[in-house]
Amino acid sequence: MAFPVPDTICRYCHMLPSRTYCFRSKRSLLGFLGLVMAAQITLAHAETWVITDRNHPVQTPAHVRLILLDEQERLETKLSEGLPANQQQAITIMQQRLKSADAQRLQRDLALAQQNLVDAWSIRVTKVPAVVVDRTFVVYGETNVLAAEHRIAQWRTAAKHQNDAGQGDTPQ
Known part of the structure; x- marks a missing residue:
């Protein structure tokens, strides 16, 4: 059985909410971006x-x-x-x-x-x-x-x- 895909976009990441990479909150998006930046900073000084x-x-x-x-x-x-x-x-x-x-x-x-x-x-x-x-x-x-x-x-x-x-x- 197929489910309809919502046609509204996520207010945080501007993606369709059904996508696996959609962040459900602004906090989770900011947390993810913080992890990415920390990983890059860690390598810069290693x-x-x-x-x-x-x-x-x-x-x-x-x-x-x-x-x-x-x-x-x-x-x-x-x-x-x-x-x-x-x-x-x-x-x-x-x-x-x-x-x-x-x-x-x-x-x-x-x-x-x-x-x-x-x-x-x-x-x-x-x-x-x-x-x-x-x-x-x-x-x-x-x-x-x-x-x-x-x-x-x-x-x-x-x-x-x-x-x-x-x-x-x-x-x-």
Whole structure:
């Protein structure tokens, strides 16, 4: 049995009241808009990291810190590439290499890769890829950074809304 659709529009959102996206009151419309704005503000101030390895590539936007867990190993392999088996000869060649500008850049990159490993370990990331926001919130398995940030922002906004209503834990 078909029901007639009212031909009047909602006074709050100017949509037909039978639509699923019609807000039944001005308060609910304003609440929804507040949630959307809070989610955008939350992302604007968030620090985002992507923790992964070369086997799980993730496209990272410019504002995101990329941590490759296998970068240290790759750099060490590059630094020791072509060294002879004789230890004394290898030491001599390595000392010569370390004086070059490329080797100095490689050493800086190696130090950064080691710091990245420490940072990933310190926040206890257990799987890759992982998108981390504010060193607290983690989404595992998501290769779309913006989608992961959006999921975290939604959760934070919902948790804040619940907390404001006295129904949930305080988001961090």
